[in-house]
Amino acid sequence: MKSIAILLVLLYAFFPKQASAQTDTASIAGTWQLISSKGSINNAVFDKDSSEVFMIKVLTTAMFFNTVYKKKSGRFDSAVQGTYLVAGNIYHETVMYSSVGDFPGHSFSYNYTVNGNILTISGESNGIKLIEQWKRIE
Numbered sequence: 001m002k003s004i005a006i007l008l009v010l011l012y013a014f015f016p017k018q019a020s021a022q023t024d025t026a027s028i029a030g031t032w033q034l035i036s037s038k039g040s041i042n043n044a045v046f047d048k049d050s051s052e053v054f055m056i057k058v059l060t061t062a063m064f065f066n067t068v069y070k071k072k073s074g075r076f077d078s079a080v081q082g083t084y085l086v087a088g089n090i091y092h093e094t095v096m097y098s099s100v101g102d103f104p105g106h107s108f109s110y111n112y113t114v115n116g117n118i119l120t121i122s123g124e125s126n127g128i129k130l131i132e133q134w135k136r137i138e
Contacts, residue, residue: 041131
């Protein structure tokens with residue numbers, strides 16, 4: 001009987017937190033197209049916008065998928081996928097697979113806001129500084 005009571009207390013304690021996290025990820029779930037991405041990776045500066053690349057970020061309620069197509073070359077450039085979660089105004093992603101770099105296994109946390117159909121992700125994490133703006137397309 002004591003075990004059942006402890007189990008019920010644990011279930012009560014953990015399920016509201018999980019439901020809250022799901023609600024948060026559901027608020028940004030969708031398909032996003034890059035407007036602009038500025039920042040640096042270990043002090044190497046980058047500045048991309050939708051005139052140069054066609055970049056899509058798909059957010060399910062638990063997974064993210066990024067693909068990059070370079071307009072000038074007309075070729076696929078890269079893809080990254082992994083898990084993500086949000087808590088408050090923090091967007092946290094963990095890379096599982098990547099066609100470039102040494103990203104698998106690395107996690108990144110940034111601030112995020114949603115204003116209408118614009119998602120902004122900004123901050124610094126693991127040597128990567130960035131400010132990205134995305135437009136919801138689905």
